[in-house]
Amino acid sequence: MQDQTSPLTLDDIVRLRRKKQRTHFGFYLILIGLVLWSVQATVIDDTDWERIGSLTDVGESVAHFIGIDFGLIPSLLGPTIETFMIACIGTLLGLVICIPAIWFGALNVTPYKPVTYPIARIAMTLSRSIHEIVWALIFVSAVGLGAFAGILAIAARSLGFIAKMSAEAIENIDHKPVEAIRAMGGNNLQVMLYAILPQVLPVILGIVIFEWEINIRRSSVLGLVGAGGLGLVFFRQMNTFNYPGVTTVILAILGLILIGEVVSHYARKAMI
Amino acid sequence: MPEKPQISTLQGDNVHREWSRFKYPQSLINYGILLAILLFFAYSVHYLNIPLERILGMFGRLGDVLANRYYPPDLVYIVDKGYLGAIIETIQMAYLGALFGLLMAIFLGWFAAYNVSPSRRYIYPVARLVAMGCRSVHEMIWAILFVTILGFGLLPGVLALTMFSIGFAGKLFAEEVESIDMGEVEAIRAMGGTHLQIFVFGVFPQVRVAFTGIAIYTWDVAFRAATVVGFVGAGGMGWYLKRNIMQIETERTAAILLSIIVLVVISEFVSAWARSRVSRAK
Amino acid sequence: MAILEVENLRSKYSASGPEILKGISFEVEENDFFAIIGPSGAGKSTLIRCINRLIEPTSGDIRLDGTDMLSLNAKSLRRMRRHIGMIFQEFNLINRMSVMDNVLSGRLGYVGSLRSIFRVFSNSDIQRALELLERVGLQDHIDKRADQLSGGQRQRVGIARALMQEPNLLLLDEPTSALDPKISREVMELIRTMATELKVPVLCNIHDVQLAKEFCNKIIGLQDGNKMFDGPTETLNQNSLDEIYEMEVL
Numbered sequence: 014m015q016d017q018t019s020p021l022t023l024d025d026i027v028r029l030r031r032k033k034q035r036t037h038f039g040f041y042l043i044l045i046g047l048v049l050w051s052v053q054a055t056v057i058d059d060t061d062w063e064r065i066g067s068l069t070d071v072g073e074s075v076a077h078f079i080g081i082d083f084g085l086i087p088s089l090l091g092p093t094i095e096t097f098m099i100a101c102i103g104t105l106l107g108l109v110i111c112i113p114a115i116w117f118g119a120l121n122v123t124p125y126k127p128v129t130y131p132i133a134r135i136a137m138t139l140s141r142s143i144h145e146i147v148w149a150l151i152f153v154s155a156v157g158l159g160a161f162a163g164i165l166a167i168a169a170r171s172l173g174f175i176a177k178m179s180a181e182a183i184e185n186i187d188h189k190p191v192e193a194i195r196a197m198g199g200n201n202l203q204v205m206l207y208a209i210l211p212q213v214l215p216v217i218l219g220i221v222i223f224e225w226e227i228n229i230r231r232s233s234v235l236g237l238v239g240a241g242g243l244g245l246v247f248f249r250q251m252n253t254f255n256y257p258g259v260t261t262v263i264l265a266i267l268g269l270i271l272i273g274e275v276v277s278h279y280a281r282k283a284m285i
Numbered sequence: 286m287p288e289k290p291q292i293s294t295l296q297g298d299n300v301h302r303e304w305s306r307f308k309y310p311q312s313l314i315n316y317g318i319l320l321a322i323l324l325f326f327a328y329s330v331h332y333l334n335i336p337l338e339r340i341l342g343m344f345g346r347l348g349d350v351l352a353n354r355y356y357p358p359d360l361v362y363i364v365d366k367g368y369l370g371a372i373i374e375t376i377q378m379a380y381l382g383a384l385f386g387l388l389m390a391i392f393l394g395w396f397a398a399y400n401v402s403p404s405r406r407y408i409y410p411v412a413r414l415v416a417m418g419c420r421s422v423h424e425m426i427w428a429i430l431f432v433t434i435l436g437f438g439l440l441p442g443v444l445a446l447t448m449f450s451i452g453f454a455g456k457l458f459a460e461e462v463e464s465i466d467m468g469e470v471e472a473i474r475a476m477g478g479t480h481l482q483i484f485v486f487g488v489f490p491q492v493r494v495a496f497t498g499i500a501i502y503t504w505d506v507a508f509r510a511a512t513v514v515g516f517v518g519a520g521g522m523g524w525y526l527k528r529n530i531m532q533i534e535t536e537r538t539a540a541i542l543l544s545i546i547v548l549v550v551i552s553e554f555v556s557a558w559a560r561s562r563v564s565r566a567k
Numbered sequence: 568m569a570i571l572e573v574e575n576l577r578s579k580y581s582a583s584g585p586e587i588l589k590g591i592s593f594e595v596e597e598n599d600f601f602a603i604i605g606p607s608g609a610g611k612s613t614l615i616r617c618i619n620r621l622i623e624p625t626s627g628d629i630r631l632d633g634t635d636m637l638s639l640n641a642k643s644l645r646r647m648r649r650h651i652g653m654i655f656q657e658f659n660l661i662n663r664m665s666v667m668d669n670v671l672s673g674r675l676g677y678v679g680s681l682r683s684i685f686r687v688f689s690n691s692d693i694q695r696a697l698e699l700l701e702r703v704g705l706q707d708h709i710d711k712r713a714d715q716l717s718g719g720q721r722q723r724v725g726i727a728r729a730l731m732q733e734p735n736l737l738l739l740d741e742p743t744s745a746l747d748p749k750i751s752r753e754v755m756e757l758i759r760t761m762a763t764e765l766k767v768p769v770l771c772n773i774h775d776v777q778l779a780k781e782f783c784n785k786i787i788g789l790q791d792g793n794k795m796f797d798g799p800t801e802t803l804n805q806n807s808l809d810e811i812y813e814m815e816v817l
Contacts, residue, residue, distance in 0.1 A: 023694055026667075026709075030693070034685065048384065055377045060440040074434040098329040105326065142549040144513045146425065147542060150530065155347035160333040234425045237517070241333070251429060263426065270421040472659035475619055476732055477648030477676030485684050486672055490663040 080257035081264070082250075089246065089265050096242035097269055099160050100232040103167025104225040110168060111176045118180035122209075133176065140173030145231045149240040160241035167232060171224050175217075182216040183209065215284055222277050229273040233266040358539035368525055368541075372548065375521035378442045379511035383504040385443070386450020390503075391496070393451060394458025395484050401462060401470060403480040416459065419452030428514040442519030446507050454503045458496060465491045498560050505556035512545045568633070569594035570768045571618070571736055576627035578613055587613045588624070589792040595736070595785075600759055600769045602779040602800075605789035606812050611772040614789065615740050618770065619651045620644060632735055649676030652729030652767075654758070656741040658721040660728075662714040666705060669713050669724050670696045673731025692731075699727040703757060719750035726758060730765065737762060739771040743778065751775070755782045776808065 065071060117123050118133030148166035156162050190208035199207065236244020243262055250258035306312075330337070362368065396402050396412035427448045431441030470487035478486065515523025522545055529537040571594065578588040587610045595601045603611045616622040618629060620636060629636040631647065639647055652673075660669050671688050673696075678688065688696075700706050703723040708716065713724060722742060729737060739758070743751035759782050762769045773779050779786055779800070786803050788796035788811035795811045796803065 023690070023697060026697065027690055027693055034687070048381070051377055051381060055374060055381065056438075056440045056443055060438045061436050064436045065434075071434060078430075095333065098333055102326060102329055102333075102335075138550055138553060139546070142509065142546055142553055144509055144545075144549075146513045146516060147545065151542075155350060156343045161335050164333075164335070230421060230423055234423045237425060237429075247426070247429075251433070259430075263422065266423075266426075267418075267421050468655065468657050468659040469661055471621065472653070472655060472661075472728075473672070473675065475621055475648060475651070475653040475738075476673060476728075477645045479645065479680050481680045482675050482683055486661055486664075486675065490661050493663070 077256040078260050080260065082255060082258040082261045085246075085250070085255075085258050085261050089243070089262065092236070092243045092246050093265050093269060095160055096232045096236075096244075096266075097229065097272075099163040099167060099235065099240075099242050100225060100228040100273075103164045103232065104171055104221060104228050106164060106168035107171030107175055107224070108221055111172050111179065114172060114176035115179045115183065118176055119183040121184055121186075133180070137173040137177045140169055140171075141177075142173075143170070145170045145235065146238060149235045149238045153239050158239040158241075163232060163235040163240035163242060166235055166240055167228050170231065171228060174224055175220055178220045179213070179217045182213050182220075186212050218284060219281065222280050226270075226273040226277050229269050230266075233269065354535040355539040357536065358543050359534075359536040360540050360543075362537045363540045363544045368522075368544075371515070371520075371522050371525055372544070374439060375511045375515070375523075376508070378439050378514075378519075378521055379446060379508040380504060382443045382446025382511070383450045383500075383507040386447040386507070387454050387500050387503060389447070390451050390454035390458055393455035394462055395488065397455060397459040398462035400465070400467060401483065401488055412455075412459075416452055416455040419448050420456060421452070422448070424449040424510040424514060425517060428519045429517045432518040437518040437520070439520040442511065442514045442521060445514055445519060446511055449510060450503050450507055453506060454499055457499045457502075458492075461492045461495045461499070462488055494563060497563050501556050501559045501563065505552055508552045509549050512549065569596050570599075570632060571595040571770065572628070572630040573618070574628040574630075576614070576617060576624050576629065578610075578617055578622060578624045586625075587792055588617070590627070591787075591789070591792075591794050593787050593794070593797055595768050595770055597766065597768055598763075599785055600762065600783045601771060602783035602786045603770070603772045603789060604774065604776055604779050604786060604811065605795075607774070608791070609789040610792045611774070611789055612740060615738050615770065615772045618736075618738055619648055619653065645676065649732055650735040651738060652732045652734035652736070653738045653740065654722070654725045654729050654742045656744045658718070658725050658745070660713040660721055660724055663712060665710050665712060666700070666716070666724050667696060667709040670700060670727045670731055673728040676732065696727070696731060699730055702761065703727050718746050719754060722746060722754050723757065726754070726761065730761060730767075734767055737767050737769040739769060739773070741772055741774060744774065751778060758782075 114133050114136050116133075117129040118137060120126070120130065123130045123133070145166055148169045149162060152162040152165040152169070156165065186209060190212065191204055194204045194208045232242050234244045234247075236242040236246065237248050239245070243266055247259065247262045250256075250262055393412055393416055396408045397416050399405065399409060402409040402412065424445055427445035428441060431444045435441045435444075465488060469491065470483055473483045473487040511521055511523075513523045513526070515521040515525070516527045518524065522541065526538065526541050526545070529541060573594070574592045576588050576591045577586060579586050591610075591614060593601075603614060605611050613622055617624045618631075618636070620639075624637065627637070631651070634647060636644075636647065661672065664672075668686065671686070671692060674688060674692050675683050678692075682688075697706070697709075700709055703726055705720060705723055705727070708720065713721060716724065722745075725742075737758070742758070743754055746754060755778055758769065761767075771779075771783060773783075780803065784800055785798065786796065786800050787794055788803075788807065790811050790813060796807045
């Protein structure tokens with residue numbers, strides 16, 4: 014069925030192109046309009062512009078942060094180590110409590126699919142949806158202030174990611190080794206040890222290292238709500254208006270994250 | 286039946302062969318590292334004064350506290366107009382911050398990709414540094430910094446989320462750009478295209494779909510962060526959370542936490558659905 | 568005067584690595600369909616890419632229409648590249664864009680950055696694109712996505728795109744290696760016809776000697792970075808071929 018017996022002329026093609034371009038342009042214009050309205054309604058109306066002052070005032074505020082409080086550095090050592098430890102133990106604990114979630118959450122090994130699989134998925138979603146600060150608040154009210162609450166918060170937050178990725182890894186295994194071990198008479202445990210685990214452990218290790226790096230970043234702020242580490246120092250420096258001190262703490266955090274990246278880089282190389 | 290050959294007589298030689306699971310020095314190093322890590326953990330538990338013996342008791346107390354003080358959650362409070370307004374604000378804060386962050390992250394992803402960065406000696410390292418910097422600073426810290434400079438309100442929240450999104454999406458964008466087919470880029474270079482033309486015609490068409498998926502992911506994570514930045518003064522639901530915690534209004538706190546969890550879970554489902562639609566529409 | 572003059576061209580991939588091109592010299596005249604043949608690893612691809620400096624040579628001279636290519640700065644190099652059309656072994660089309668947009672992209676060097684981003688091309692550009700598409704036989708496919716075409720069709724889009732640049736020289740990097748023999752012939756025939764019509768000299772890197780002998784009027788043979796043969800096609804005999812290809816021991 015042809016509704017055109019002659020090929021499109023140059024004019025037709027040009028017209029079609031221009032029309033398409035105009036529609037796209039109009040669409041983007043509307044989108045930008047919506048965004049601008051949004052900005053107006055929220056940011057512009059809501060902000061106390063007088064308090065902010067002019068651009069130079071802002072510049073001055075920012076300038077306060079420039080500089081390092083060298084006197085603070087010795088007292089940073091403890092909290093820095095604490096933050097690092099919270100990240101490490103928290104990630105490890107997260108891995109440990111993850112094990113049932115991984116088992117229930119992988120379609121090919123979950124014991125009773127209609128019940129255990131949804132439970133696992135809900136646990137993973139809850140874990141990932143709740144911000145680490147919120148977890149920290151919950152655990153601080155449960156076990157009191159200090160590093161322990163921080164560790165639990167990190168563990169609870171990491172469970173979701175580690176379990177989800179590990180369950181996927183188990184779901185994606187190559188079945189040929191499983192077949193081979195079964196064929197030579199291996200039982201379920203032997204299949205797990207010789208066929209499944211060797212494939213899955215390197216992947217899980219990679220996932221754990223990845224999450225560990227992110228957890229260093231998370232641990233650095235848990236102290237804001239009393240869960241230990243550099244966050245508390247940050248909070249105190251802020252409250253005493255010691256802005257160079259704030260910068261120093263941030264640098265300490267960046268240093269920790271750098272260490273995490275370096276370790277993670279070498280660990281990855283060693284695994285390959 | 287013929288006699289089965291004994292392995293030791295197969296070769297006929299008398300060479301003594303050995304194999305051991307323990308390999309020197311590699312195994313020593315591996316076990317050494319493992320031991321060091323375990324010692325570190327044990328030391329940490331000691332250093333942080335983690336009361337292992339009291340753990341079980343603590344969880345009992347948690348159950349107590351949850352049942353008595355946080356239940357029932359004060360649901361009336363959260364359907365109040367003020368709080369609903371805060372929810373809208375949080376959503377707007379999240380998508381504005383993600384939007385501006387993503388726009389800048391597109392360029393950052395381009396500059397921070399080794400294969401197509403306009404200048405490998407200057408722009409590339411700077412872009413990588415910026416991305417790392419934005420990524421390493423936690424969104425709460427960004428929020429506190431902006432609140433200090435600009436006061437309370439939604440603006441510091443939007444800016445904090447923008448910085449967060451730049452770091453988050455920037456790295457993902459750069460990784461995506463680094464995995465494109467360079468043939469298309471070569472063609473544009475060969476015909477005399479400028480860097481911008483190389484990006485728009487050689488790079489962007491290849492990564493557009495992946496970028497969309499990353500954008501949706503970024504919005505989802507930004508929303509999660511937006512719900513709590515109010516805790517340090519940046520507006521939205523987090524502000525209500527802080528107030529009620531300070532006033533020890535535990536039932537209201539529970540209700541707010543519940544609303545946060547519900548909204549984030551909804552946003553997670555929406556974004557997961559959208560991402561699967563996008564990857565199918567490829 | 569020759570359109571392209573290459574003198575003593577040398578190239579290395581890295582400062583401490585081996586020399587890929589060891590002093591190549593030749594000239595391409597206005598009506599030439601010039602072939603570069605040789606075994607794999609001889610440096611054919613490198614030589615082609617040195618002409619438009621996609622690979623930077625370490626020393627030597629390249630003069631296109633009298634302009635010294637190697638002394639150009641980045642901006643002038645871009646301007647010069649507009650005049651060199653390139654056709655690739657793997658077609659290198661923008662797969663997600665339409666055939667029409669791919670051909671139009673040949674004008675990128677001539678259109679300002681901002682206009683090109685919004686894909687605003689002049690009517691005369693669109694007219695020329697349509698003519699070229701008709702000449703290569705793809706007028707019924709202009710709105711199809713490039714990755715929906717067959718190999719031969721894609722290479723024809725590549726030809727149209729290169730000719731959109733109104734080039735002074737066409738570089739072909741093994742244009743038929745990814746195509747089957749019959750399509751290869753058609754593509755080479757098409758290139759020869761259009762190049763002769765538009766009076767554009769062609770420098771072609773090709774590994775099928777039969778095709779080279781059939782379509783090209785001059786040939787140079789490379790082996791391990793050295794020029795082993797340089798002359799009209801008729802004078803390429805079995806001896807020269809043996810020298811160039813140095814019968815590899817399998």
